[in-house]
Each structure stands twice: as C-alpha cells, then as structure tokens.
Amino acid sequence: MASAEEASRPFAGLSDVSISEEIPVEGDIAVPVGPSTRDDEFSTLDEPVKETIVRDLRAVGNKFIHVLYPKRSSALLRDWDLWGPLLLCVTLALLLQGGAADSDDQGGPQFAEVFVIIWFGSIVITLNSKLLGGTISFFQSLCVLGYCIMPLTVALIVCRIVLLSVSGKVSFAVRLGVVIASFGWSTFASTAFLADSHLTNRKALVVYPVFLFYFVIGWMILTFSPGN
Amino acid sequence: MASKNDPFQFQEFEEAGNLLESNRDAVTISIEDEDLKSKRQRSAVGFAQDVGDEEPLINEDREELLSGQKKNAPFWTFEYYQKFFDIETHHVKERILGSLLPWPGKNFIQVHLRKNPDLYGPFWICTTLVFAIAISGNLSTFLRYFGNSNYKYTAEFGKVSIASTAIFSYAWLVPLGLWGLLLWRSNKILNLVSYSFMEIVCVYGYSLAVYIPAVVLWIPHVEWLRWLSIVVALCLSSSVLVMTFWPALRDDHPKVIIATVVGIVLLNGLLAVGCKVIILAFDLITLF
Numbered sequence: 291m292a293s294a295e296e297a298s299r300p301f302a303g304l305s306d307v308s309i310s311e312e313i314p315v316e317g318d319i320a321v322p323v324g325p326s327t328r329d330d331e332f333s334t335l336d337e338p339v340k341e342t343i344v345r346d347l348r349a350v351g352n353k354f355i356h357v358l359y360p361k362r363s364s365a366l367l368r369d370w371d372l373w374g375p376l377l378l379c380v381t382l383a384l385l386l387q388g389g390a391a392d393s394d395d396q397g398g399p400q401f402a403e404v405f406v407i408i409w410f411g412s413i414v415i416t417l418n419s420k421l422l423g424g425t426i427s428f429f430q431s432l433c434v435l436g437y438c439i440m441p442l443t444v445a446l447i448v449c450r451i452v453l454l455s456v457s458g459k460v461s462f463a464v465r466l467g468v469v470i471a472s473f474g475w476s477t478f479a480s481t482a483f484l485a486d487s488h489l490t491n492r493k494a495l496v497v498y499p500v501f502l503f504y505f506v507i508g509w510m511i512l513t514f515s516p517g518n
Numbered sequence: 519m520a521s522k523n524d525p526f527q528f529q530e531f532e533e534a535g536n537l538l539e540s541n542r543d544a545v546t547i548s549i550e551d552e553d554l555k556s557k558r559q560r561s562a563v564g565f566a567q568d569v570g571d572e573e574p575l576i577n578e579d580r581e582e583l584l585s586g587q588k589k590n591a592p593f594w595t596f597e598y599y600q601k602f603f604d605i606e607t608h609h610v611k612e613r614i615l616g617s618l619l620p621w622p623g624k625n626f627i628q629v630h631l632r633k634n635p636d637l638y639g640p641f642w643i644c645t646t647l648v649f650a651i652a653i654s655g656n657l658s659t660f661l662r663y664f665g666n667s668n669y670k671y672t673a674e675f676g677k678v679s680i681a682s683t684a685i686f687s688y689a690w691l692v693p694l695g696l697w698g699l700l701l702w703r704s705n706k707i708l709n710l711v712s713y714s715f716m717e718i719v720c721v722y723g724y725s726l727a728v729y730i731p732a733v734v735l736w737i738p739h740v741e742w743l744r745w746l747s748i749v750v751a752l753c754l755s756s757s758v759l760v761m762t763f764w765p766a767l768r769d770d771h772p773k774v775i776i777a778t779v780v781g782i783v784l785l786n787g788l789l790a791v792g793c794k795v796i797i798l799a800f801d802l803i804t805l806f
Contacts, residue, residue, distance in 0.1 A: 418603075418638070418641075418642075420596075421596075421599060421600050421602075421603040421638075422603050422638070423600070423603070489606075491606040491607055491608070492606055492607060493607070494607040495605075495606070495607055495610060495638060498642065499642060502642075502645065502646060502649065505649075506649055509653060513656065
C-alpha cells in the first residue's frame with residue numbers, strides 16, 4: 291500500500307507500484323548481471339596452478355567435442371580461445387614435415403608455410419566475413435576456423451599411418467577417401483557456426499572462402515608423400 | 519515519366535513487366551537503380567503546382583537516404599571498405615556470368631556494376647585462380663608420371679607465391695594505369711563516360727574468372743585442348759574488357775584508341791602466357 295514514508299525514499303517517484311518492505315527485492319540495479327558461468331572466476335589467483343590448467347584443458351577438450359558433433363550450440367562462440375587452433379596448427383605443420391625432401395627446399399611445405407597459410411587464411415576469411423556484415427566477432431571466427439581444422443589433422447594422422455603400411459594405388463584411394471570425408475566434415479562443421487551470423491542471401495558468399503581454405507589444406511595433406 | 523498517377527502518391531516501381539501490363543505506353547527501364555528511382559520521384563514531385571521551397575531539400579535528403587549508405591568514410595576506416603562488400607550471392611553470380619559470356623553492346627560496368635563495384639569478386643576470383651594454377655600444375659605433372667617409379671611427387675609451394683604475385687599485380691596495377699590514362703585523356707577531351715578506380719578494378723577482377731576453367735582444362739596432357747582453352751579464355755576476357763572501355767575511348771584520337779585497346783589485349787595475353795609458363799614450369803622442375 292502506498293504510504294507517505296515512501297515519498298522520502300530516493301526512488302519513490304519512479305514507480306507507482308508500492309513494494310512492501312517485508313518482500314525482499316532481489317537483483318542488483320547498478321551492475322548489469324553477467325552470465326552465470328562467470329561466477330567462479332572472481333578469484334583465480336589463489337587456486338592451484340593445476341586447477342587453472344585443467345580448467346583450460348577442459349574447455350579446449352569441450353570444444354573439440356563440439357567440432358566432432360557439430361550442432362548449433364553457442365559454447366564454441368561464447369568462450370573462444372586460440373589454444374586449440376594453435377595446437378592443431380603446430381601438429382599439422384609438424385606432421386607435414388619430412389616429406390619428399392631429398393634436402394631440397396622446393397619439396398613439401400615448410401613449417402612456416404603451413405603456419406602462414408592457416409593463420410593468414412583464417413584472418414582473411416574472418417575479415418571477409420566481417421566486411422560482409424557478419425555478427426560474429428573477429429576472435430570468435432578465428433576460433434571456429436581453427437578448431438574445425440581438427441578433422442583434417444585426424445585425416446593427416448590416418449594418411450601417415452596408411453603410408454607406412456600400404457603403398458601404391460590402394461593407399462592413394464584410401465587417402466583420397468579419408469581426406470575428402472574430413473574436408474567435407476570440416477566445411478560442414480565450420481559453416482554450422484559461421485553461416486548463422488549472416489543474412490540468407492549472403493551465406494554462399496561467406497561459405498565459399500571457407501570451402502577454398504579447407505580445400506587447400508586438404509590438398510596439402512593429400513599430396514603429402516614421405517621421403518625415403 | 520513512367521506513369522500518369524498522382525505524383526504525390528507513393529509509387530512502387532516494380533518489375534518492368536508488371537508496369538507494362540498496366541500501362542502499355544510507358545517507357546520502363548528494368549534497372550533497379552536507386553539513383554534513378556529517387557530521380558523519378560523527384561521529378562514527379564516537381565510537376566506539382568504547389569511545390570514549396572523546402573521540397574528540393576527534402577528530396578535531397580530522401581535521395582541521400584535512398585541512394586544507400588554511400589557515405590564518404592575516410593579510406594583508413596573499416597566502414598570505407600565495407601561499402602565495397604555490399605552485394606549478395608545472386609549479384610556475384612550475375613557478374614561472373616556476365617564476364618564469362620560477353621554480349622556485344624552490354625557494357626559490363628553499366629549493366630552489371632551499376633554504381634556498386636565490389637571487392638569481393640575480384641579478390642576471391644584472383645585467389646581461386648592462384649590456387650587453381652598451383653593445383654592444376656601439380657596434377658598435370660602427377661598424371662604425366664603416374665606409375666613411374668622414378669618420379670617423386672613434390673608440392674611446389676614456391677610457385678604459389680610467384681603466381682599470386684603475378685596475378686594480384688595484374689589485377690591492381692593494370693587498372694591503376696588504365697585509370698590514370700583515362701583521367702589524363704578526360705582532361706583533354708570532353709568525355710561523358712568516366713569510370714572510377716574501383717569499377718575498373720572490379721571489371722578486371724571479374725574478367726579473370728574465365729581463366730579458372732581454362733586452367734582446370736590444362737590438367738590432361740592434350741595439346742590442342744590446352745591451346746584451345748587458353749585462346750578462348752584470352753578472347754573472352756579481352757572482349758569483355760574492350761567492350762567495357764570502348765565508350766570511354768570512343769571519342770578520343772584514333773591513335774590513342776588503338777594504342778589503349780592493343781595495350782589491354784596485350785597485357786591480357788601476357789597474363790595468359792604467364793599462366794602457361796608457370797604451369798609448364800611444374801613439368802620442367804620434376805624432370806630433375
């Protein structure tokens with residue numbers, strides 16, 4: 291019920307609805323309420339180092355699982371990190387070493403070439419997506435593109451194993467199939483995240499550079515042949 | 519004017535076919551040009567008797583709003599480049615088809631670009647062409663030596679950087695030169711047609727689209743197919759370029775016209791030969 295003493299309170303003039311003093315009002319007017327997942331980060335300085343590392347590893351692993359089963363979830367986008375892409379890029383570049391070299395530098399891709407192609411390609415695709423009016427942020431897009439390289443990395447590991455055991459046409463056919471499957475998987479996974487942030491009549495414009503990017507990486511994997 | 523309705527009534531200018539159904543005598547243009555629409559509305563309003571002094575100002579505001587977000591942002595900001603990506607999928611498809619199939623009389627800039635040059639097409643067509651050259655070069659050597667146990671397959675990554683330098687410099691430096699040339703000539707002769715730098719870059723970028731299938735056809739080692747594809751690509755892209763720049767050069771001194779046209783075709787031919795050389799270089803390296 292409205293009473294005279296309410297007029298003396300500072301916010302009394304703002305509402306006609308009277309709030310009885312017995313009912314506690316929850317919430318904080320001054321500070322915007324953040325997402326509840328941030329509740330546990332108010333004091334990470336005191337926790338043991340192992341806990342910090344394990345939390346980050348768990349986040350990275352969680353995102354890997356999201357890439358394996360790409361469904362429209364915002365976890366990958368909301369908590370972006372670049373650890374996963376860095377790990378995948380370094381693994382890919384290291385595994386592509388030792389290819390058909392004969393100590394000839396015109397051989398397979400150098401470590402720096404792979405690195406540059408992946409990171410520079412991701413940056414260019416992100417810029418393209420932002421210029422076309424995407425609602426996704428710069429680092430979120432880098433995160434998605436980097437994580438979706440995972441199927442191709444798995445394909446490279448499988449290819450190396452195949453090259454060790456089998457040889458000739460059978461090995462080529464197997465490698466071709468594996469690379470095509472993983473390329474399709476990567477493209478599908480990344481477009482599941484990226485294409486949503488655009489208008490329908492520009493989706494193809496955004497998806498094509500991603501397709502080209504994974505195609506080139508798949509090509510590098512397919513044409514990898516180890517030196518003897 | 520296109521219609522005889524009350525000029526104060528808001529008019530929706532639909533497809534030319536619909537307009538012609540209602541009004542057989544009407545002159546309709548099927549170009550959806552925002553500038554044209556606003557101009558029509560402006561002159562329609564101008565016919566009315568009681569046009570106040572504030573009408574032109576309101577119309578200018580309306581034209582500013584209708585003509586889209588072509589604000590003059592400085593070139594070092596992100597927004598400046600965003601207006602060159604203001605296109606949709608079907609626009610890009612139309613532009614690529616327009617460059618693959620040039621029609622005499624259809625000027626690429628006027629028909630397809632319509633004051634909306636984009637940087638998406640040129641950039642990604644050039645990138646695709648670079649990788650297409652690299653991959654088809656690799657594939658053609660691979661197919662030649664398939665089954666040959668002496669042959670060790672290598673991926674030539676140095677060629678990618680050479681190819682990309684060549685193609686991107688063609689796509690940017692030649693339009694720069696041509697734009698400078700047109701600017702210089704427009705000081706000397708009265709020219710009704712003038713192209714902005716971005717429009718010229720756009721035309722050159724889209725004219726490279728025809729080289730992508732030509733380069734893919736290089737994979738099998740069939741000599742006549744290679745020659746045929748490169749000659750057809752050269753003819754198509756040169757004709758697109760010449761037809762685009764003809765209106766700008768038409769009124770000029772004949773020597774300048776001939777020199778410019780020959781220059782355009784020659785540089786295009788140089789690019790075609792360059793592609794051939796790069797792809798052939800893949801063959802030569804692996805002989806050793």
